[in-house]
Amino acid sequence: MPARRRKVATLTALGAAPLALTFLAAAPASAHGSMGDPVSRVSQCYAEGPESPKSDACKAAVAAGGTQALYDWNGIRIGDAAGQHQALIPDGKLCSANSEEFKGLDLARADWPATSVSSGSYTFKYRVTAPHEGTFKVYITKDGYDPSQPLAWSDLDLQHPVATATDPVASGGFYTFSGTLPQRSGKHLLYAVWQRSDSPEAFYSCSDVAFGGGGNGAGTTTGSTTGSTPAPSASAPTDEQVADGADKSTIEHHGHGDQDALTTTDPVVANEPKAAGSSGTSVQDLAETGGSSSTPYIAMGGAAALALGSAALFASVRRRGGR
Structure with a gap:
């Protein structure tokens, strides 16, 4: 695999980490x-x-x-x-x-x-x-x-x-x-x-x-x-x-739509049917079970891990392809 391609693959893998972390950091908490x-x-x-x-x-x-x-x-x-x-x-x-x-x-x-x-x-x-x-x-x-x-x-x-x-x-x-x-x-x-x-x-x-x-x-x-x-x-x-x-409601889904520039704590829509992620957990389910705001972060953390894994796999395949 040419050195230029190896460098691109490495940067792709490394770049996914801060991108994923930035995504997680920007994820708002919600309580209303x-x-x-x-x-x-x-x-x-x-x-x-x-x-x-x-x-x-x-x-x-x-x-x-x-x-x-x-x-x-x-x-x-x-x-x-x-x-x-x-x-x-x-x-x-x-x-x-x-x-x-x-x-x-x-x-x-x-x-x-x-x-x-x-x-x-x-x-x-x-x-x-x-x-x-x-x-x-x-x-x-x-x-x-x-x-x-x-x-x-x-x-x-x-x-x-x-x-x-x-x-x-x-x-x-x-x-x-x-x-x-x-x-x-x-x-x-x-x-x-x-x-x-x-x-x-x-x-x-x-x-x-x-x-x-x-x-x-x-x-x-x-x-x-x-x-x-x-x-x-x-x-x-x-x-x-x-x-x-x-x-x-202008209080948008999954915590997005905050009108306050001083905080990243954004509103969540009233009785939003599903919480963030694809688990199907509803807001009412969270209220009844005492679930915390960490639930969507866990889901997004999994997505970030998948992104990193994909980037690493991409780099590995490119290396093998160049042999």
């Missing part, structure tokens, strides 16, 4: 979701239908921010939060996490659909579209909260979260964990922060609740009334609704 019980604002409005919402609050949210935010319901996030939530999110923009796309969720209104609750133990359910390690913290607004005013950090009782859970078990597409709701009356808001421990990325959601409206503290969503302001019944989207709208 929103509070399912008590129903978050974005989930509620998505359940009503992005193109024709029923409640006045969701109609106003669409008028302010458009329908796309609802199709991207599981993407209210900050890629490089790293626990600096208050520094990155200004007052009045907590529900959108200071995202222009989700600004309709920040509207200060007393008529957001609410989940009826009572003080005492409560089982929280966070709908997750890709599981990851991390800590959930749920805060409640203080006595005297006025939903007709923009939500500020000072409105939340940050010293006494109503629920804290680290690495809860995922099952059926939800993280489920327990908390305790304090004595409150009337309309309030629960603010959930999911800070990943395997990434600086964090997710946020606002859930409107109504105390004294007949709720049993276990996630009922019957209608209620607070003072003279009616609180429409809240309801989470069904699995079918989530699946039906997935193709309209």
